[in-house]
Amino acid sequence: DTEVTQTPKHLVMGMTNKKSLKCEQHMGHRAMYWYKQKAKKPPELMFVYSYEKLSINESVPSRFSPECPNSSLLNLHLHALQPEDSALYLCASSQDGGLARETQYFGPGTRLLVL
């Protein structure tokens, strides 16, 4: 099973709201990723967690706060977002160590609209 699940599928939030995106995988992967994808553009890496520790932060604004509670779960907490943050947020996972990160499996994404 190479499934990564994400909830919710769609989210509409105001600029003062706090919300969270959730991602789950049961493939035993120890690397998990958040990507942001704008329409007709490639995914852009935001964060990488390796063995539940944040290993890469691509200079993402602090209004995005990732969390990895355990090896199967990844959250992205959202606060005081801007309309330009509207996008498809993708979670991915992979094995970790050596070249293992090269094969990443993506979830279906959460479509976020910030009003």
Added chain:
Amino acid sequence: QQQVKQSPQSLIVQKGGIPIINCAYENTAFDYFPWYQQFPGKGPALLIAIRPDVSEKKEGRFTISFNKSAKQFSLHIMDSQPGDSATYFCAAFYNQGGKLIFGQGTELSVKP
């Protein structure tokens, strides 16, 4: 240079045609080159991948050709079907940074 350049931006072919999507890179530290297929409203799905020590890899109707000296690689879809209509992204894996670098994407439309 951590860029991967992909062309064309969009492509229309008739059913049964062979669309070809091209990618080029500069950084010789890239050591793994996957292709992802993305349908509207879905996440990217890994389609096929190749390493630079192999010149060609085929899986079903999908073939990657790789030219290491030219630092170019391409995806060929044999006997294309309307169900192949999607956006295709090439990518390169940068082991030192542990990151996938994506091309800009090609929107493929296969007409019946």
